[in-house]
Amino acid sequence: MLDATNSPQRPAAAPADHPKVASPKVGVLLANLGTPDHYSYWPMRRYLNEFLSDKRVIDYPKWKWQPILQTIILTKRPFASGEAYKSIWNEDLDESPLMTITKRQSAAIGEALHARYGDEVMVDFCMRYGNPSTESKVRAMAEAGCRKILFFPLYPHYAGATSATANDQFFRALMKEAWQPTARVVDPYFEHPKYIEALARSVERGYEAVEDRPDMLIVSYHGMPKRYLMQGDPYHCQCQKTTRLLRERLGWDESEIRTTFQSVFGPEEWLKPYTVEEVARIAREEGKKKIAVIAPAFSADCIETLEEINEEIKESFEEAGGEQFTYIPCLNDDPEHIEALTTVIDENLGGWVR
Numbered sequence: 001m002l003d004a005t006n007s008p009q010r011p012a013a014a015p016a017d018h019p020k021v022a023s024p025k026v027g028v029l030l031a032n033l034g035t036p037d038h039y040s041y042w043p044m045r046r047y048l049n050e051f052l053s054d055k056r057v058i059d060y061p062k063w064k065w066q067p068i069l070q071t072i073i074l075t076k077r078p079f080a081s082g083e084a085y086k087s088i089w090n091e092d093l094d095e096s097p098l099m100t101i102t103k104r105q106s107a108a109i110g111e112a113l114h115a116r117y118g119d120e121v122m123v124d125f126c127m128r129y130g131n132p133s134t135e136s137k138v139r140a141m142a143e144a145g146c147r148k149i150l151f152f153p154l155y156p157h158y159a160g161a162t163s164a165t166a167n168d169q170f171f172r173a174l175m176k177e178a179w180q181p182t183a184r185v186v187d188p189y190f191e192h193p194k195y196i197e198a199l200a201r202s203v204e205r206g207y208e209a210v211e212d213r214p215d216m217l218i219v220s221y222h223g224m225p226k227r228y229l230m231q232g233d234p235y236h237c238q239c240q241k242t243t244r245l246l247r248e249r250l251g252w253d254e255s256e257i258r259t260t261f262q263s264v265f266g267p268e269e270w271l272k273p274y275t276v277e278e279v280a281r282i283a284r285e286e287g288k289k290k291i292a293v294i295a296p297a298f299s300a301d302c303i304e305t306l307e308e309i310n311e312e313i314k315e316s317f318e319e320a321g322g323e324q325f326t327y328i329p330c331l332n333d334d335p336e337h338i339e340a341l342t343t344v345i346d347e348n349l350g351g352w353v354r
């Protein structure tokens with residue numbers, strides 16, 4: 001057997017009939033949700049089918065859910081969602097913003113870690129649904145010699161529908177490896193001081209850029225069925241904590257900031273208050289005509305922020321009499337965000353790198 005460890009007795013060359021063994025590295029595999037390859041019907045349908053067939057996302061029994069999904073939802077939603085994606089599509093690169101931003105984050109984190117560890121660490125990204133698949137990237141890392149992989153779902157808050165299903169897919173990919181790399185998974189980072197600091201700085205920048213100070217900051221998180229919270233999913237509580245830490249860091253009164261949940265899907269009750277209703281109520285009943293909105297559950301701008309918040313939710317606010325709507329972008333590849341994510345990675349690499 002060829003010695004692929006750091007042993008000083010490594011043989012000079014492998015015998016001719018021995019498989020090639022790369023020198024050992026540590027892989028850092030970033031993971032985001034995934035996004036359609038295009039906004040036209042079939043790519044949209046393929047993406048939504050994979051996503052909405054995931055039991056971690058929609059937990060109804062298969063016999064009950066699949067007929068509804070295949071006949072009703074997947075005949076209509078690919079058109080409606082396709083239109084929404086079209087309105088935000090990165091036409092230059094022919095990809096969705098989530099893809100463009102994730103690539104930039106991966107490149108920036110790769111550069112930062114290369115400066116610290118050289119070729120010992122390799123950084124790449126994958127998606128839970130669609131391309132590039134988790135399996136293809138685990139394979140590529142193993143082939144490049146990654147004997148250890150740190151898997152990092154790019155969600156600050158744990159949710160079964162996001163972090164857990166990304167991890168499931170990672171473990172499924174590892175099941176297929178002949179020589180399985182040692183694996184670690186990064187913890188949620190919703191309360192990490194550097195993440196909170198990066199969020200606070202983005203709010204301060206957002207407030208400095210507008211002429212009139214907003215009356216309130218709406219902190220809008222992606223929602224989930226309330227039932228998932230009752231079944232023990234900690235997502236709701238972690239979101240509430242992020243808002244509290246952000247408010248404390250900003251030194252604001254509770255009246256200046258409010259937590260809401262967006263993107264309701266289907267007839268069930270989701271986490272409340274719903275952003276789209278709350279912004280209208282605030283304008284109408286509380287007389288707050290100037291608001292800013294931030295979406296800390298998303299590490300990158302995507303359909304849910306660029307289209308839902310900055311188009312639908314903005315419209316709801318303005319129709320209710322709102323006058324100034326400021327969307328504060330996600331942290332994306334902001335240097336403070338890259339620094340926060342790199343710190344989280346470093347903390348999780350303990351003992352794996354020199």
Ligand SMILES: C=CC1=C(C)c2cc3[nH]c(cc4nc(cc5[nH]c(cc1n2)c(C)c5CCC(=O)O)C(CCC(=O)O)=C4C)c(C)c3C=C
Nearest residue numbers: 033034035081098159161162222223224265297302303304
């Ligand atoms: C139907 C159930 C859904 C749950 C539960 C859910 C949770 C959840 N999602 C995110 C992050 C993202 N979701 C995105 C898109 C998206 N989400 C759902 C449904 C649920 N999400 C759908 C159907 C879609 C697709 C768009 C649409 O048709 O409306 C995205 C954006 C992807 C992109 O390409 O831009 C992200 C990111 C979180 C954090 C979360 C946590 C509870």
Ligand SMILES: [Fe+2]
Nearest residue numbers: 033222263304
């Ligand atoms: Fe979602």
Ligand SMILES: [Fe+2]
Nearest residue numbers: 236237238240
């Ligand atoms: Fe809670």
